Amino acid sequence: MSKVIIIGSGIVGSTIAYELSHDPSLDITLIDEKNPGTGSTGAALGILMAVISHKTKGRAWKLRESSLQRYNTLIPELETLTGLQIPYNTDGIVKLLFPDDDLNPWENLVEIRSQQGYTLDIWDKSLLKHYCPEVDVSSFLGAVYSPCDRQINPTFLTKALVKGASLKGVKCIFGEKVRNLKIIEDKSKRCQEITIGNDSLSADWVILATGLGTSSLIQPLGSKIAIKPVLGQALLLKHTEWKTKENFNPVITGNDIHIAPMGNDEFWLGATVEFPSNGDEILPDEELLQNLQKEATRFFPSLVNTPIMLSWTGKRPRPEGKSAPIIEKLEDYENIILATGHYRNGVLLAPATALSVLELIKESP
Numbered sequence: 001m002s003k004v005i006i007i008g009s010g011i012v013g014s015t016i017a018y019e020l021s022h023d024p025s026l027d028i029t030l031i032d033e034k035n036p037g038t039g040s041t042g043a044a045l046g047i048l049m050a051v052i053s054h055k056t057k058g059r060a061w062k063l064r065e066s067s068l069q070r071y072n073t074l075i076p077e078l079e080t081l082t083g084l085q086i087p088y089n090t091d092g093i094v095k096l097l098f099p100d101d102d103l104n105p106w107e108n109l110v111e112i113r114s115q116q117g118y119t120l121d122i123w124d125k126s127l128l129k130h131y132c133p134e135v136d137v138s139s140f141l142g143a144v145y146s147p148c149d150r151q152i153n154p155t156f157l158t159k160a161l162v163k164g165a166s167l168k169g170v171k172c173i174f175g176e177k178v179r180n181l182k183i184i185e186d187k188s189k190r191c192q193e194i195t196i197g198n199d200s201l202s203a204d205w206v207i208l209a210t211g212l213g214t215s216s217l218i219q220p221l222g223s224k225i226a227i228k229p230v231l232g233q234a235l236l237l238k239h240t241e242w243k244t245k246e247n248f249n250p251v252i253t254g255n256d257i258h259i260a261p262m263g264n265d266e267f268w269l270g271a272t273v274e275f276p277s278n279g280d281e282i283l284p285d286e287e288l289l290q291n292l293q294k295e296a297t298r299f300f301p302s303l304v305n306t307p308i309m310l311s312w313t314g315k316r317p318r319p320e321g322k323s324a325p326i327i328e329k330l331e332d333y334e335n336i337i338l339a340t341g342h343y344r345n346g347v348l349l350a351p352a353t354a355l356s357v358l359e360l361i362k363e364s365p
Contacts, residue, residue: 001027009036013209015160019354021168028170031178037158048153051118063352070351078160089151092294094320096254097141099140121145133243183186190335207337211317229315231282233289234270236310270312284313318343327356
């Protein structure tokens, strides 16, 4: 059996562990210095924007489509295997359109998606008001509705993935930090083992799903790939009077402001996008969070007196000088695979990332 070590138990690493666990030829260990899903995954709203994305071809679309299709089978599969319930909103995504928005790109996208087998609908103001009564339609031209897109609770999903992987034989080591990767050089470079605590684990494959922790592991190996943090802030709101049309409660998004229903009259409102101004250090900008609230209240007037249950910040891993995400072998190393730098699309692209990693393993002699 090939020994596979996956470092990082966020949504990406946990999905890789679960998907690889279907292959009986792989002996898999999942390692993280923290508990599963407590890094960038905990800073995600879990909105799966695939069909409504303007990515229509090439790698960017293939990854999105592959993930979306897998999620529709993955969720019931995990719930059956683990007995855990995974909150999964199948009411789709409503993208608000502003008066100065050009409808032509959206009409073209509707046609392209139809040819690809997906539905997109363009709503005028009256349809928007009918289906989303909380929206102040006076601010908008209408909306684009994507019934095939989804929203999922990333923390619940990650816990289910880890439990599912464990039930299928994956060994999980949490609370232990990987100190270094031991490299041997023959005809090519490869990682022979990893050092964790006072122990060493031999490896045929090492998969780095380490997000912001990637650079510190690969820079000693000579890699110049840098993963930088982009901070996001969001609010958990309690809204007991939120109006819906016949329990139709989709994610609603506009101008990069998202309101995502979480059940129990709770909603995530997010998220800011804050880049580091000096090195990698980022402090949350209170003014940006206030602006987010102010703009959201303009879209949804009933939010004005809504209680805030929780305010959180998290950092997203963004590659510097490379397209996100990075799913490839580390240059000059035959058995180290990078699955990192997903930026704002870790939840969306996790299943496709896992399948891509499996392909990289299977392609190797």
